[in-house]
Amino acid sequence: MVGDNPASKVYVKNKSKACEKVGVEFEEFLLPETTSESELFELIDRLNEDKSVNGILLQSPVPKQIDQNKAFRRISEEKDVDGFNPFNVGNLCIGNDCFISCTPFGVMKILEHYNIDLEGKNAVVLGRSNIVGKPMVQCLLSKNATVTVCHSRTKNLKEITKNADILVAAIGKPKYVTKDFIKDGAIVIDVGINRNEETNKICGDVDFDDVIDKVSKITPVPGGVGPMTIAMLLYNLVKATKQQN
Numbered sequence: 001m002v003g004d005n006p007a008s009k010v011y012v013k014n015k016s017k018a019c020e021k022v023g024v025e026f027e028e029f030l031l032p033e034t035t036s037e038s039e040l041f042e043l044i045d046r047l048n049e050d051k052s053v054n055g056i057l058l059q060s061p062v063p064k065q066i067d068q069n070k071a072f073r074r075i076s077e078e079k080d081v082d083g084f085n086p087f088n089v090g091n092l093c094i095g096n097d098c099f100i101s102c103t104p105f106g107v108m109k110i111l112e113h114y115n116i117d118l119e120g121k122n123a124v125v126l127g128r129s130n131i132v133g134k135p136m137v138q139c140l141l142s143k144n145a146t147v148t149v150c151h152s153r154t155k156n157l158k159e160i161t162k163n164a165d166i167l168v169a170a171i172g173k174p175k176y177v178t179k180d181f182i183k184d185g186a187i188v189i190d191v192g193i194n195r196n197e198e199t200n201k202i203c204g205d206v207d208f209d210d211v212i213d214k215v216s217k218i219t220p221v222p223g224g225v226g227p228m229t230i231a232m233l234l235y236n237l238v239k240a241t242k243q244q245n
């Protein structure tokens with residue numbers, strides 16, 4: 001982790017706790033905000049070479065002086081348990097075995113666990129970030145859903161989301177998705193993790209209480225996709241370790 005972002009600190013702590021729980025050794029490198037790109041790359045190179053290290057995470061965001069995509073590319077693709085190295089991103093796009101970004105991977109595991117058949121279904125993804133929205137689109141496509149991706153410039157958003165059999169919300173806007181976005185009986189996956197400033201509580205991108213009577217299934221926040229993201233990180237780490245040995 002580079003710098004002192006409070007949200008990042010919480011994420012890193014949760015990952016370290018999860019590792020500890022399952023017996024994975026977790027080493028934390030907290031680099032100062034002023035760290036240069038070459039200093040960060042030196043550390044990444046060292047960890048890439050170190051045979052006792054099986055997975056490497058770079059917590060985003062990183063400070064401005066560091067090119068985040070370049071840094072993700074620097075992490076060995078065999079140790080890229082977050083699935084952010086463009087090598088893994090590319091393999092996901094062409095359907096090769098790879099490390100899949102943990103949040104969309106967690107969403108797919110949830111859908112699989114509940115036997116939700118995606119073939120021919122209309123899936124709408126709200127958000128097109130590199131870490132959630134875009135890989136989510138690829139994952140849903142790989143299961144033969146008809147996928148539409150929406151973003152901040154999308155027009156007539158509600159008309160699109162109202163066609164969604166499966167709606168994945170990953171926009172980072174507290175309780176933005178209300179019942180008028182939703183088709184009757186839709187399955188809603190809420191990826192958002194937002195802090196409600198009034199109550200200081202964590203909430204999703206979906207207004208859970210507003211939509212609950214309209215949906216057939218919905219993931220809660222906290223407790224839904226968040227823990228699955230960490231579970232898939234551990235899954236990727238086990239896969240990486242096996243491949244390296």
Ligand code: NDP
Binds near residue numbers: 194225227
């Ligand atoms: P980003 O800010 O990187 O991306 C947000 C995306 O949402 C962008 O593509 C943006 O469009 C789009 N967007 C913003 N506002 C709207 C709107 N009103 N209508 C339609 N689209 C909109 O966020 P992330 O993808 O990193 O994260 C999204 C949410 O998921 C956050 O709440 C984050 O905390 C949470 N998260 C949860 C994780 C988990 O483990 N559960 C893991 C990672 C993130 P544009 O591209 O045009 O700007």
